[in-house]
Amino acid sequence: MTEKAIQVNSEIGKLKSVLLKRPGAEIENITPDTMERLLFDDIPFLEIAQKEHDYFANVLKENGSEVLYIEDLAAETLSMSPEIRENFLETYLTEEGYAMGATHDALKEYLMSMSVKDMVTKLYAGVRRNELTIKTASLHDLAGSDAANPFFLDPLPNAYFTRDPQASMGSGMTINHMTFKARRPESLFTEYIMKYHTRFAGKVDIWRDRNHDTRIEGGDELILNDHVMAIGVSQRTSSRSIEGLAKEFFSNPNSHFDTVVAVEIPHNHAMMHLDTVFTMVNYNQFTVFPGIMDAEGSMNIYILTPGKDGEVHMEHRTNLEQVLKDVLKVSELDLIQTGNGDPIVAPREQWNDGSNTLTIAPGEVVTYNRNYVSNQMLREHGILVHEVISSELSRGRGGPRCMSQPLWRENLN
């Protein structure tokens, strides 16, 4: 493979191309009964969420990045041939529990009758039961928990967090097996785009596909430099996936990654991914939420490097600062505490993604305006901060890093 479609060799190189998803009708298909299952804590006001998201996209464009929308790439991909569209839909329906039968047939007919663009919009939005008439209902359609669900196909309201269903790393991607059912279909769109879209087909190394039963999500996958990555052992990413990925990186000739730092973080909804508590903002500067360490400042970290006979060598460490100094080979390190480490401000701002900065160039970040203490701290540490509006987007528990999937970053010298 000579021509590459992806180049992400750091968290901080100047951002040149990024993948977003504009929040759509799926947001209005969250209800109090489904909220928890759909991984939301509240119901955003769509009109304002879209305005905020457009503002975010504009900040990225004004600062030199191309902005691509996954919903557009998906529609372009599925328009390439009737077979691609049909295979995609069959897989989607099968994974959602409709491999065959009257409901499968009705859903397929309904979705195939639409334009490709409308079908993509509808799949993100979800298909309600009252949209279809099923000729012969099965018991499954009439009784049990699925029958009580007002949707045949659930909405995908988390799709605007494009960071998670896949992760660009080096010249390739992991296409992720998501932890919760609510997010599983999201990475099927990525799989098809990477496989068939002319911009990507044959130009992306797939380090790991979504057909694994161990789970991993992009919010846990951080590229510290062109040979070191940090991966969260979290609510969403299992230690098994990390070890498997490390083996792939250490043996694949297209990979230049030789060190994986596995960082164990608390397993809860506020800190579901590593990037909700820890992000890189400059060569030797990071944001960190102090709540990931114990009272003595220690935590469980494992440094994975190539061992003998294809095995992985592992070293247990407990001091984040020292680990980062060692793997990045820097003598000075600046850990900038979310909310200035204050016991009230830090958890409040972390809840609204005060640690979830998107770095668009070394020392230059995009953050939510509501986290003003954390933003002030970043500025005091010399970081250039672009604030974006954030009342509604933050209700989904993700910030600027979560909402963006870099596809191309300038390499660092």
Ligand SMILES: NC(=O)NCCC[C@H](N)C(=O)O
């Ligand atoms: N990287 C991230 O931390 N993404 C935020 C994902 C939030 C979404 N509601 C979820 O629970 O998956």
